[in-house]
Amino acid sequence: MYEEGKARIKYHDVAFLNPTARFLRDLSVSLVKMEANRNSAVLDATAATGIRGIRYALETKAKDVTMLDINERAYKEAKMNTAFNKVKGRVLHQSIQEFANTTDERFDFIDYDPFGGVSPSIFDLLKIAKSGGWLMFTATDAAVLCGAHQKACLKLYDAVPLHNELCHEVGLRILIGYVARLASQFDYGIEVKLALVYAHYMRVFVKLEHGSDDATRSLSELGYVYYCNSCGSRYWRKGAVPKPDIRCCAKAHSNTLISGKMWLGNLYDKELVSRLITELEGKTEKAGLKALSLINDEPDIPLYYSIPVTTKKMGVPGVSPLIILDMLKKEGFVASRPHFDMSSIKTDAKIEDITRLVQKALRG
Ligand SMILES: C[S@@+](CC[C@H](N)C(=O)[O-])C[C@H]1O[C@@H](n2cnc3c(N)ncnc32)[C@H](O)[C@@H]1O
Numbered sequence: 014m015y016e017e018g019k020a021r022i023k024y025h026d027v028a029f030l031n032p033t034a035r036f037l038r039d040l041s042v043s044l045v046k047m048e049a050n051r052n053s054a055v056l057d058a059t060a061a062t063g064i065r066g067i068r069y070a071l072e073t074k075a076k077d078v079t080m081l082d083i084n085e086r087a088y089k090e091a092k093m094n095t096a097f098n099k100v101k102g103r104v105l106h107q108s109i110q111e112f113a114n115t116t117d118e119r120f121d122f123i124d125y126d127p128f129g130g131v132s133p134s135i136f137d138l139l140k141i142a143k144s145g146g147w148l149m150f151t152a153t154d155a156a157v158l159c160g161a162h163q164k165a166c167l168k169l170y171d172a173v174p175l176h177n178e179l180c181h182e183v184g185l186r187i188l189i190g191y192v193a194r195l196a197s198q199f200d201y202g203i204e205v206k207l208a209l210v211y212a213h214y215m216r217v218f219v220k221l222e223h224g225s226d227d228a229t230r231s232l233s234e235l236g237y238v239y240y241c242n243s244c245g246s247r248y249w250r251k252g253a254v255p256k257p258d259i260r261c262c263a264k265a266h267s268n269t270l271i272s273g274k275m276w277l278g279n280l281y282d283k284e285l286v287s288r289l290i291t292e293l294e295g296k297t298e299k300a301g302l303k304a305l306s307l308i309n310d311e312p313d314i315p316l317y318y319s320i321p322v323t324t325k326k327m328g329v330p331g332v333s334p335l336i337i338l339d340m341l342k343k344e345g346f347v348a349s350r351p352h353f354d355m356s357s358i359k360t361d362a363k364i365e366d367i368t369r370l371v372q373k374a375l376r377g
């Protein structure tokens with residue numbers, strides 16, 4: 014028996030249940046709890062044991078919960094657990110594709126939590142979404158999105174990844190960019206409410222707004238990142254095509270990497286993040302709350318500087334990121350440690366400022 018939130022799950026190793034995903038389930042349930050009403054229809058599109066669907070039914074106002082699983086044994090587990098928890102949720106032994114192409118139902122909240130990447134099913138899920146509805150999805154194909162398998166990233170996400178210290182944020186932005194492009198085919202614009210990397214998961218919560226202008230507006234948030242592999246200088250530019258003539262550093266090095274297309278708009282709705290922190294305080298993993306509090310402090314702008322990578326490129330001894338953070342703030346820059354990497358700093362400063370402050374810190 015596995016207990017989480019109000020759910021009690023009988024677990025026989027035939028369906029997938031990972032306790033390390035608990036924080037992301039807590040986060041998703043809290044969000045639906047805050048945003049749903051009695052008429053909201055929720056789809057747990059990848060149910061496995063049924064834990065999410067059951068928690069949505071038990072812990073939120075939404076009572077119309079549908080669970081799908083393509084795998085027969087998982088479907089049976091979800092059905093058994095639904096009855097065991099005495100919730101009314103409907104459990105179907107169907108693939109997302111089959112369900113989305115045969116139903117005329119539309120959902121206010123869709124939770125998609127597959128093994129690996131999201132590319133096989135987002136297109137179908139968009140067919141059964143509602144305008145003003147939420148799409149909540151997880152990707153665990155970090156090796157693809159973070160550039161260890163560049164060809165796979167091109168194939169699955171139609172984007173060039175960046176295989177360096179920025180790869181987690183860039184991977185997350187590639188994932189969102191891909192969903193924004195698919196959504197635009199249905200005339201949906203996306204509003205990113207929260208996107209984070211937690212353990213080996215990338216989890217994204219977006220609201221869909223139907224309308225040609227909304228779709229065009231979210232596409233205008235896409236663009237490319239330019240990274241000088243010699244000095245670590247970096248830029249981002251929104252736009253449909255890359256601008257290879259951009260000089261990404263003052264020294265005009267010739268070793269510029271270009272990555273994209275990706276989402277360069279916001280990652281967070283800070284007001285929502287604050288409400289989630291209040292809702293989850295004392296009820297979830299400490300590491301999860303820590304990630305949310307880091308997010309709350311992050312300037313919502315693309316990219317960051319890894320202090321260990323910067324000092325290595327400079328050929329100087331290491332410096333504590335906290336010292337550089339403090340110096341940046343004293344000089345009036347916006348700066349904080351991003352939830353993506355605690356040895357990095359997200360700031361509006363340039364690489365020249367970081368290297369100058371590293372040298373100042375080393376002089377004592
Ligand atoms: C990672 S597990 C889901 C875990 C669950 N959401 C949780 O929080 O414990 C993924 C599940 O999705 C199911 N699945 C994969 N592809 C699917 C598809 N196209 N349609 C429906 N279910 C699918 C798998 O059979 C598996 O049970």
Ligand SMILES: [Zn+2]
Binds near residue numbers: 243
């Ligand atoms: Zn350079």
